[in-house]
Amino acid sequence: MPFFKNLRNCFSLSGIRHIPGPRGLNFVKLMFHFKRDSLGALEETEKQFGEIASYGWPINTIIIYDTKLIKQVLGDKRKIYVKGAQTDEMKVVMGNGLVTNNDRRSWLRSRVIVSKELGPAAITGFSKIILDLSKKTIKRWKDSNATDLDFSLEMRNLTFAIAGKTLLGSDLTEEDARIVDEAVLYTSKMAHDHMFELFPLPYWVPTKKNREFHRHNNNLSSIVKRLLSQEKDHSDESKAASILQRLVYAKNPETGEGLSDQELKDEVITLLIAGYETTSNSLAWIFGLLSKHTEIQQELREEIQSSEEINSINFKNTHPKLYRAIIEGIRLYTTIPMSSRKNLEDDQFGKYKVPKGTSIVIPVWNIHRSEKHWKNALNFNPSRFEGVEVNRLEHYLPFSKGERRCVGENFSLIEVAVIVSEVLKEYELELIGSALPKAVSHVSLKPESGMPIKLSKVIP
Numbered sequence: 001m002p003f004f005k006n007l008r009n010c011f012s013l014s015g016i017r018h019i020p021g022p023r024g025l026n027f028v029k030l031m032f033h034f035k036r037d038s039l040g041a042l043e044e045t046e047k048q049f050g051e052i053a054s055y056g057w058p059i060n061t062i063i064i065y066d067t068k069l070i071k072q073v074l075g076d077k078r079k080i081y082v083k084g085a086q087t088d089e090m091k092v093v094m095g096n097g098l099v100t101n102n103d104r105r106s107w108l109r110s111r112v113i114v115s116k117e118l119g120p121a122a123i124t125g126f127s128k129i130i131l132d133l134s135k136k137t138i139k140r141w142k143d144s145n146a147t148d149l150d151f152s153l154e155m156r157n158l159t160f161a162i163a164g165k166t167l168l169g170s171d172l173t174e175e176d177a178r179i180v181d182e183a184v185l186y187t188s189k190m191a192h193d194h195m196f197e198l199f200p201l202p203y204w205v206p207t208k209k210n211r212e213f214h215r216h217n218n219n220l221s222s223i224v225k226r227l228l229s230q231e232k233d234h235s236d237e238s239k240a241a242s243i244l245q246r247l248v249y250a251k252n253p254e255t256g257e258g259l260s261d262q263e264l265k266d267e268v269i270t271l272l273i274a275g276y277e278t279t280s281n282s283l284a285w286i287f288g289l290l291s292k293h294t295e296i297q298q299e300l301r302e303e304i305q306s307s308e309e310i311n312s313i314n315f316k317n318t319h320p321k322l323y324r325a326i327i328e329g330i331r332l333y334t335t336i337p338m339s340s341r342k343n344l345e346d347d348q349f350g351k352y353k354v355p356k357g358t359s360i361v362i363p364v365w366n367i368h369r370s371e372k373h374w375k376n377a378l379n380f381n382p383s384r385f386e387g388v389e390v391n392r393l394e395h396y397l398p399f400s401k402g403e404r405r406c407v408g409e410n411f412s413l414i415e416v417a418v419i420v421s422e423v424l425k426e427y428e429l430e431l432i433g434s435a436l437p438k439a440v441s442h443v444s445l446k447p448e449s450g451m452p453i454k455l456s457k458v459i460p
């Protein structure tokens, strides 16, 4: 029960007191800062305490800004680290799906199955769906002579349509889609807010917000259950097209085991939540950056016009400028600004002992924007990645590192690349307003006031 666990942890705060961090009034001030603006509070904590900082409430937490320690947690000592408190909050919605599963055996079983369903062969098939739905969206803009659009909303609708079709399949009605979209938005925002409550109330307390939370959660669950049972009753393995359909038949190649009904439901909800909001927010920021940097936008357009259509991860080689603009966009506006872990055994961070059960926060937002790692870190400069193999960089972690790295990385990179290239072929983009909107973190990083962009048709 998280509430009682938090109360108990409050009394064991002494376990990490030897690590510098805010105390007394400064602690209260920073906690309110986290609640108001978690990214600003992460920056303030680093300014005050440097590479490592401890917070004793609501649970014993250490924030690590040092990439060597991050490597220790995600890499060298990964076996003693499981997903942390932040992710536990999502369990109410995602159940025991890949993102939240802390049981190594069942996580690995599902990971092997899901990785295959999101592997290169599957993605080539999905890229056709991504292309068709992108063209459909652009046609709608053309037909309505759209000039000013909120790209945050447009990308949300487009990536949701893509997730609906690739993940859930064509049985999703418009009404289902609306209910699922609302449920994902509400439940993930609420789980995020819950993390920064000074006195988080458990979800079973019948407050208005909790009742609304459960209503959305139940709606989501019953739609996915219904789609799964329709699939089991009527379908034919050879025609399985969506990820949901394929997961129903998927087997671990080594053990021959499939997923149980409960595991199937948890994995589908997990993929839905992990998959489309992240990609939609990345796209909103990338389009925002390109509409501010029109010279880079033009370079990409020339590359896109002289290359073949994108249908595999090989676009990194065929469209190097586009690839670099995407990875630079998700460096500067990293979609998941912080991750969390928890240690199953005592560990040591340099001179500091870290007791078992401590929550470890990895502030990716700060690492990606630090002058220690990036020259002119706040500038959008895709060419900084020329000749650089990003996966080798310890300070580049938009998809995390190690075995819990994002399983949808290639899928989302291709989705972003196809959508950006289709839009740039047709339109020149210009940011409305002089600066990009403020970034706010609701699990994934959103533009606070949408992403308003002016469109004008490309003259052939």
Ligand code: HEM
Residues within 6 Å of the ligand: 087, 098, 099, 100, 111, 118, 270, 271, 274, 275, 276, 278, 279, 282, 330, 335, 336, 339, 340, 397, 398, 399, 400, 401, 403, 404, 405, 406, 407, 408, 409, 411, 412, 413
């Ligand atoms: C730009 C888009 C995306 C970004 C930036 C992103 C980022 C991440 C990050 C940082 C993690 C690790 C979180 C942690 O360590 O706590 C993660 C995990 C995960 N992501 Fe993504 N993601 C994206 C798109 C997707 C897509 C499209 C899917 C599925 C279709 C997906 C499915 C998952 C899953 C299932 C996990 C959990 C993996 C595991 O623990 O085994 N993601 N993602």
